[in-house]
Amino acid sequence: MYAIIDIETTGSQPSQDKITEIAIFIHNGQEIVDQYNTLINPQRPIPYFITQLTGITDEMVRDAPKFYEVAKEIVEFTEGHVFVAHNVRFDYSFIKKEFADLGFTFQRKTLCTVRLSRSLIPGLPSYSLGKLCKSIDIPLQQRHRAIGDAEATAKLFDKLIKINRPVIDGQQQLTEPSEQLKHAIKTSLLPPRITKEQVDALPGVPGVYYFYNEQGEVIYVGKSIHIKKRIIQHFNIDYKSRKSVEFKNSIADITYERMGNELVALLFESAEIKRMKPQYNRQQRRSVFNTGIYSYEDEKGYRRLTFGTVNRAENANMTPIIALTNQFKAKGFLFHKVSKFNLCQKLCDLYKTNGACFDYQVHQCKGACIGLESPEEYNARVAEAIDSFTFEHNSFVIIGKGRELGEKSVVVVENGTYLGFGFVDEYFSAQGLEDFKSAITRYNDNKDVQQLIRGHMRGKHKDKILIFD
Template sequence: MYAIIDLETTGGQPTQDRITEIAIFIHDGEKIVDQYSTLLNPGRQIPFFITQLTGINDEMVRDAPRFHEVARKVVEMTEGCVFVAHNVRFDYSFLKKEFADLGYNYSRKTLCTVRLSRSLIPGQPSYSLGKLCQNIGIPLQDRHRAAGDAHATAILFDRLLKISQQDEALQAPGTSAADTLAAVDAVAPAGKKPSARKVKAVQEAIKTALLPPLITPQKVASLPQEAGVYYFHNEAGEVIYVGKSINIYKRIQQHFAVDYKSRKSLEFKNSIADITWELTGSELVALLYESHEIKRLKPLYNRAQRRSVFPAGIFLRTDENGYKHLYYGRADDHSESHPLIALGNQFKAKGFLFHKVAKFNLCQKLCDLYKTTGSCFDYQVHRCKGACVGLESPEEYNQRVEQAIESFTYEHGSFVVIGPGRTPFEQTIVVVENGRYLGFGYVDDTFSARRLDDFKEVITRYNDNKDVQQIIRQYVRTKRRGEKVKVFK
């Protein structure tokens, strides 16, 4: 049994929006045997653009039941059924969220008619419900209303079942999709039992329902269970997402198994047409290389770490009295020295420094945050110990400056992280010199070096920035099996 379902909602995010209409058509594998539809009161205002799209307004749902009033009906109708929808993860995620809010775990096997259509009716210019139905001759009335869309999906599903039974008809030269469907209808009269081929095609669709429509099970099976960086490509071959994992296969399986939280996340999944990867051996190298690739490629669906330029930073100088000054500024204004930490702009750098001044009880004047010829404001309210007017010794004050620096720089100035490589006979090398990340490389396990320059000769250079500093700082604080840190004075 199959439950073909369509929902209308107040928006595209299951975590925030609610259902305004639901329609269910029960299909027994041969025909529609039951149906149900109702408007639902979402308990909130329906946005104007949604009303323009669906025609459903606040007045129409004012006296409609709330979801909890129809939840039992939905459970009973879909019990023992496969949940079928066009872009099934979207409708399924909305229903799961509504039930979760009631304290009930709603779980069904799922089948996506987008994926099944791509498999059985290849070469269509579009697989959106409206355009697909138009191209293959399925009547679609009340578009963007739950009953109209669900009924059209039920007809589509019925025809896909018949195509899977008579798939040899698809191979006839010069046959259009409409002609093929007409031929299938002629050779598959109502009441005929599903063939083994039909059952196999549907079972395969159920098994692969979580996969993006353009990704085959064979592609997923070929993914390595090793550390590295992976790339999602669209149909044009463009990289739309870069990720990393210590087990690429498991991580990508997790990508595809999640309930989708918005239409954008569903669009992301549906646009994935290929997956490539690059093994790194080391998790640290995977983290660093992912960060580099995101900045280089700027993929559409990577939001974090896309910044490739960090024009501001925190710097350090020592005055003639021996006091260490932390101060913020533009990186290109201080080309003679590297920032202790690079930041996105001067506003962020100033805020960062204010936070460190408060946390480590530093002097605002000595951090260039309070312009005065006398004491700073914090000294007047007893938060500064008087370094600004010479009442605290440089030695005592500088200890807290060093503590602040340690909180956003590395424990050691120059060091090398040596980790596992891509094979048992290889090692990875990550080099940091004078607090600056230089890059990483690969060497065989017989490689031996005593000087930092020896390690620098075997790496590929990569840019230093705030993101990689954070990656390395967090990583080296946690001991990892098979890795070691070699410190240079």
Template sequence: MYAIIDLETTGGQPTQDRITELAIFIHDGDKVVDHYETLVNPGRAIPFFITQLTGINDDMVRDAPRFHEVARKVVEMTEGCVFVAHNVRFDYSFLKKEFADLGYNYSRKTLCTVRLSRSLIPGQPSYSLGKLCQNIGIPLEGRHRAAGDAAATAILFDRLLKISQQDEALANPDLSPADTLATVDALAPSGRTPATKKPSARRVTAVQEAIKTALLPPNITPEKVAALPQEAGVYYFHNEQGEVIYVGKSINIYKRIQQHFAVDYKSRKSLEFKNSISDITWELTGSELVALLYESAEIKRMKPFYNRAQRRSVFPAGIYLRQDEQGYKHLYYGRADADNPATPLIALANQFKAKGFLYHKVSKYNLCQKLCDLYKTQGSCFDYQVHRCKGACVGLEPAAEYNLRVDEAIESFTFEHGSFVVIGQGRREDEKSIVVVENGRYLGFGYVDGEFSARRLADFREVITAYGDNKDVQQIIRQYLRTKHKDKVKVFK
């Protein structure tokens, strides 16, 4: 049994928007046997642009049931059914969120008619519901209304089942008419095919495959995912034109990409991102540190659309320096983004970590809390009152003396050693990765065979590919060296 579902909502974000209309068509593998539709009161105003799109306004839903009033009906109708929708992750995510708000874990197998259509009706110029129905002659009345879209999806689904049946009949001319006309009940709630019916292998396979791969982008095959390496490296998502739209990294590319595809997408934009992925390529790095550094370099070089949208700054907070009219140097934390023109002395993952980092430096180098913007007061800071501050906050400690300790703190922001090489795992067993930092500046990375040995920093410089130094790579190396890594760090004086 299949529950073909379509929803209309107040917007594209399941985390904050609500359902305004739902329709369910139950298909038994042969035909539609039941249906249900209702407006839903979302408990909030419907945006004007949504009303323009769907025709559903506040007056129409004012006396409609709230979702909790129809939730039982939805559960009962879809019990034991495969959840079918066009771009199924969107509708499924909305229903899961509505049920989660009621304290109920709604879980169903899912099937996406976009993916099934791409498999059984290849070569269409578009697989959006409206254009696909127009191109293959399916009537679509009431576009952007739940009942209209769900009814069209039900016809599409029925046609897809028949196409797979016909394909099997052509591929297997010895099948009897009874076999050829058999309906697909292999996915019934019992999980078994009734003994009185014998579904064709192709038909069952096409539907089972669609269910199994419902989490994948429509253009990505299971074979493509199965071929992904379970090793460290950088991976690229490409659109249909071959353009790189996202760059990522992982110590296990296969597992990371599986995680990408397994999540419930929370917005139309994230769903568009998933649906636009048409190919995956990768480059192995062997080393986790090299993967981090190479990803950062590739994002800056390629500026992929979805990296820019999601990660405008790898490290959106930082520690900054200013000097007041009396000559005192002030360390302070703040955002590190386009709205802040200052360059941070060190970039950090978020403002909470930046504040904690600054507190640590204030304690270690006996700095003034007030001059580090950690204690808001018109008078002296708290540390001065308990004799831990030497009085810079009230002008008692000379600026020159105080600034010496500020400079010491700033020096501690850099690497523990000025020049060093990180020697890690290569892409093969007989290979090593090399990351070079000279005088506090990142030079790049490269690979050498396992027998390579060098005594001078210059020897390592000769085997690397040069990459630019910036605040992001500085922070990547700093944070990596603080982890329990297994790489060898060779220090040069």
């Protein structure tokens, strides 16, 4: 049994928008046998542009039931059925979120009629519901209303499931789902142009992967320590916005590069994003390290440390000493330096007070916060702390796991500057730093890769570090 569903909503993001209408058509594999439809009070105003699109107004839903009042009926109507929709992730994600808000886990097998249509009716100019129905002569009334779109999707589904069914004695056999339908249910979460075979062929190794659109353009670059698992996660995650559906549906091909280990994958991903500027890597293109640690001298001569968002107006004239991914990481970083170098929490913006900081009260601060320690003595320790922000050594090589047995990766830093990485035979013999430099591909140094290497060096790893200071 199949539950063909369409919803209307107050917007495109399940995390903040709500359902205003739902329609369900039950199909038993041969014909439509039942249906359900209701407006739903979203308990918030419907935006004007949504009303213009759907025709659903605040007045229409004012006396409609709230979602929790129809939740039981939706569960009963869909229980044991395959959840079918056009761009199924959109409808499924909204309904899952509505139930999650009620403390209930809604889970069904899913089937996407966009993907099934591409498989069974290839070559059409568009697979949007309106244009697809027009192409195959399915009447579509009450467009952008749940009842109209769900009915059209149900008629489309009825046509699709009868394609390629076996004919015996002049009668089409409709008792068992076709192999295409079974396959569509198994692969309903994949982008329409990506096959199960493509995903099955992906390796479970560290590396960088690329998503392409139909024109062969790279639209996204990612990295993972397990390429196959990460790509499957991309396809399985719940829909967050209409843009995420557009992204997923535009993926037409996948390629990858093995990198051997996470550090090299991170460095290569960063370089590729900056080089290619893919459409859906906008956040990474701006930089994932958006919180800076800053230093300035106050009116009493104390050198102070603070943290704040990079490129904000108040920080426009300041260059961060180091950048981290977020303010939580920045505070943790500063707390660590305060403890290690016996700095003052108040003078590092970690303890707001007009008097002494907390550490002074427990005898772990020497009193710079209340003027008991001289600026000269305190600033000397701040300088030591700042020196520790950079690499512990000026010139070094990180030797890690390679892409295959018998191979190693090498990452080279010289005089505090990242030079690049490469791969060498495990028996590679080097007399000095110059030999390693000759084995790498050169890449640009920047604050992002500096932070990636620093984070790797501070974390737990099994790489070999050769120091050339």
